[in-house]
Amino acid sequence: MPQNLLILGGTTEASSLAHLISKTNLKATISYAGRVERISQQPIPKRIGGFGGATGLASYILAERITHLVDATHPFAAQMSENAIAASKMTGIPLIALTRPPWQPKAGDNWHQVSDITHAVSFLSQEPLRVMLAIGRMHLAAFYDNQQHFYLLRLVDLPKTPPLFSNQIIEVARGPFTAAQDAALLSHHKINLIVAKNAGGSGSYAKIEAARQLGIHVLMIKRPVIRNRQELYNLGDVIDWLG
Numbered sequence: 001m002p003q004n005l006l007i008l009g010g011t012t013e014a015s016s017l018a019h020l021i022s023k024t025n026l027k028a029t030i031s032y033a034g035r036v037e038r039i040s041q042q043p044i045p046k047r048i049g050g051f052g053g054a055t056g057l058a059s060y061i062l063a064e065r066i067t068h069l070v071d072a073t074h075p076f077a078a079q080m081s082e083n084a085i086a087a088s089k090m091t092g093i094p095l096i097a098l099t100r101p102p103w104q105p106k107a108g109d110n111w112h113q114v115s116d117i118t119h120a121v122s123f124l125s126q127e128p129l130r131v132m133l134a135i136g137r138m139h140l141a142a143f144y145d146n147q148q149h150f151y152l153l154r155l156v157d158l159p160k161t162p163p164l165f166s167n168q169i170i171e172v173a174r175g176p177f178t179a180a181q182d183a184a185l186l187s188h189h190k191i192n193l194i195v196a197k198n199a200g201g202s203g204s205y206a207k208i209e210a211a212r213q214l215g216i217h218v219l220m221i222k223r224p225v226i227r228n229r230q231e232l233y234n235l236g237d238v239i240d241w242l243g
């Protein structure tokens with residue numbers, strides 16, 4: 001049966017893989033949850049929206065005769081990744097994860113690492129700070145108890161219901177970002193703490209580099225652990241895996 005690839009997308013690396021695959025004779029589709037207004041342009045067919053859990057994904061795989069599944073979603077998209085592992089088991093088609101190693105602190109970094117959003121929230125119950133919340137809009141409400149801070153929120157889209165911090169500024173921007181842009185943004189707003197997900201990769205690292213340059217502390221949220229899958233970290237290895 002000819003190879004027919006499904007890429008679970010939503011990251012810079014997924015877009016790069018789609019571009020590489022479009023130069024081969026492989027049939028491939030890239031899929032997105034449909035969370036943001038403008039999905040990046042892709043050179044291969046796009047599919048937008050959830051599958052309906054692991055069973056929905058398994059049915060899609062069988063109906064579309066998918067032969068290989070590449071999970072190139074974000075390290076924090078744990079539910080999608082778990083569904084991909086389950087659907088691969090149900091259908092017997094091979095699965096590979098294209099992910100990025102977590103960032104490691106470098107000399108000059110001031111990181112305080114926490115295991116999840118809840119621990120990040122409790123870390124913020126302290127004297128007023130000027131905080132850049134760069135974790136998107138899905139988890140903003142968790143921080144509403146800590147109204148004593150000024151918040152700089154960077155979001156991909158302006159949310160329908162505005163976030164409810166008493167002292168906030170919203171920066172609508174999608175990455176990838178540059179360290180110079182982020183340094184200017186952090187200085188302009190006199191930020192003294194960044195809350196970030198350990199996303200890995202280059203697409204959202206700019207603020208971490210800028211923080212090092214400016215001596216700003218980073219509250220780094222560790223990624224969820226996803227077991228029982230093979231992980232690759234570069235496009236070439238995925239092409240080799242496809243064989």
Ligand code: 3Y8
Pocket residue numbers: 009010011012013015031032033034035036038039040074134135136137138139154155156157174175176177196197199201202203204207
């Ligand atoms: C919908 C559509 C590309 C892809 C770009 C990467 C890099 C830029 C930086 C900061 C952090 C954040 C957020 C971020 C980045 C890349 C990559 C990455 C972080 C898009 C995309 C989709 C999403 C979903 C979106 C979330 C949000 C998270 C904003 C596409 C642009 C904070 C995560 O409802 C929502 O608003 C959804 C928001 C999930 C996290 C959250 O919890 O809010 N990404 N991001 C995908 C879909 O529908 O399936 O791929 O074009 C993709 C990208 N976002 O090359 O153009 O590869 O990580 N995205 C984080 O990583 O910290 C911003 O501000 O520094």
Ligand code: NAP
Pocket residue numbers: 008009010011031032033034035048049050051052053054056057072073074076077078079080081083135136197
């Ligand atoms: P999630 O919590 O793991 O997924 C929740 C549900 O969204 C999934 O169960 C699935 O719905 C649907 N979904 C997620 N990714 C999908 C995809 N690529 N194609 C089709 N459906 C998808 O994921 P998330 O954290 O909300 O992230 C959503 C998307 O944004 C992901 O594709 C991810 O790559 C991208 N993204 C996320 C972050 C982040 O910080 N979380 C950062 C950058 C980019 P069904 O169960 O109905 O199939």
